[in-house]
Amino acid sequence: MAPYLPDPPVGIVGIGSDAPAQLLTNHDLEKLVETSDEWIVERTGIRTRHIADDKTTTSVLASNAARRAMADAGVTPEEIDVIVVGTATPDMLFPSTACLVQAEIGARNAAAFDLAAACTGFIYGLNVIAGMIRNGTCETGLVIGAETLSKILDFQDRTTCVLFGDGAGAAILKRVENGKGLLSVRMLSDGTLGDMLKLPAGGSLHPATHETVDLRLHYIKMSGNNVFKSAVKSMTGIVRQGLNDVGIGPGEIDLLIPHQANIRIIEATAKKLRLPMEKVFVNVHRFGNTSAASIPIALDEARSQGALQDGMTVAVVAFGAGFTWGSAIHRF
Ligand SMILES: CC(C)(COP(=O)(O)OP(=O)(O)OC[C@H]1O[C@@H](n2cnc3c(N)ncnc32)[C@H](O)[C@@H]1OP(=O)(O)O)[C@@H](O)C(=O)NCCC(=O)NCCS
Incomplete structure (x- = not known):
């Protein structure tokens, strides 16, 4: 893709996030699969993850995050022109989770749609909305990354069930003053590597049958080692x-x-990237991998902890199923 053109400038003017109250610890997982707290911490850094209860769907978490982002930006639901939800765990195949959020928050003037880019969904969404603001079709956009990955985890598969968690993060995008906002957005994909990380059944290839359920095909399947190597290489390159x-x-x-x-x-x-870890925000130990929600949750936490302040130049970068990957450089 060609480089992003930062004029007129568009940026994030409000952030919010939400996560279910219930925590699943590594010790809890020790009771479900052959694993240990020590193995999980050493190989992943994860200690706990938030897990949604039966009533908490992706749209519930997404709507809560959206309300907080709107309050932070001082924007009313009626002012929102477009809602984009990046998610791999929509409430259902259709209507889109974005439409469910629209109804829930009362954004009656908005167009709403989901974006399927797995863990890179939030960054892809930033670029889609920034483009709409710059082409004049919208003034105020709401981008959300939201997941309830616990609902597609196989709690008999120790190679995946220890890695993921639930949550949502949202951002309001608007025109901003010169020199601020998104300075670059980069997006890339490699569909030839799709088999490395997938949820095989439930779509047109393998519609739900008793057999797909018996074969546990409605759960995440991953080749962890290959994902690991591609993630490091792709994220470094795109930053x-x-x-x-x-x-x-x-x-x-x-x-x-x-x-x-x-x-x-x-x-x-x-x-x-030769960046000291003091300049790198980390909350994976408390959240696990929340896919599309991971970056907006981290943005929100970084700001509330004082790690992200006005005037800072911040790089965000993601990698996920597809494969998809992307980066954004944003001056706050
Ligand atoms: C999944 C991941 C943590 C595995 O770590 P790893 O160092 O690559 O480990 P391996 O897959 O080589 O497995 C090593 C051993 O640990 C075992 N193992 C896997 N999961 C385990 C667990 N939860 N507890 C204990 N042992 C486990 C494996 O079965 C294997 O055993 P074996 O040698 O007897 O076959 C790592 O590959 C990873 O993080 N990949 C990226 C995953 C990711 O982030 N995906 C989402 C991207 S958006």
Whole structure:
């Protein structure tokens, strides 16, 4: 893809997030599968993850995050022109989760649709909405990354069930003053590697049958090692592309917010970018991998902890099923 053109400037003017109250610890997982707290912490950095109860769907978490982002931005539901929800765990195949959120928050003037880019959904959504604001079809956009991955986890498969968690994060996008907002957005995909991370059944290839249920095909399947290697390489490369677009070096980034999949992926990416870990935001130990929700949750937490402040140049980067990956450089 060609470089992002930052004029007129568009940026994030409000952030919010939500996660279910219930925590699942590594010790809880020890009772379900052959694993240990030690193995999980050493290989992933994860200690706990938030898990939704039966009534808490992706749209519930997404709507809560959206309300907080709207309050943060001082925007009313009626002002929202478009809602994009990045999710791999929609409430149902249709209507879209974005339409369910629209109804829930009362954004009656908005167009609403879901975006399927797995863990990169939030970054893809930023670019889609920024493009709409710049082409004049919308003034105020709401982008959400929201997941209830616990509902598609196989709690008999220790190679996947320890990695993921539930949550949602949202951002309001608007025109901003010159020199601020999105300075670069980069998106890439490689569909030839789709088999490495997938949920095989429930679509037109394998509609739900007793057999697909018996074969446990409605759960995440992953080749962890291959995903790991591609994630580090792709995330490093696409942050470098973004920095190149803006004409700055890694040293000029105040904060890197990487997709929170695994502490070893985060550390390896930071090392390749020659960024000290003090400049890298990490909350994977408390959330696990929340896919499309990971970056907006981290943005919200970074801000509330004081790690993200006005005037900072922040790089966000994600990688996920597809494969898809993307980066954004944003001056707050
Ligand atoms: C999944 C991941 C943590 C596995 O770590 P790893 O160091 O690659 O480990 P391996 O897959 O090589 O497995 C090593 C051993 O641990 C075992 N193992 C896997 N999961 C385990 C668990 N939860 N507890 C204990 N042992 C486990 C494996 O079965 C294997 O055993 P074996 O040697 O007897 O066959 C790692 O590959 C990873 O993080 N990948 C990226 C996943 C990801 O982030 N996906 C989403 C991207 S958006």
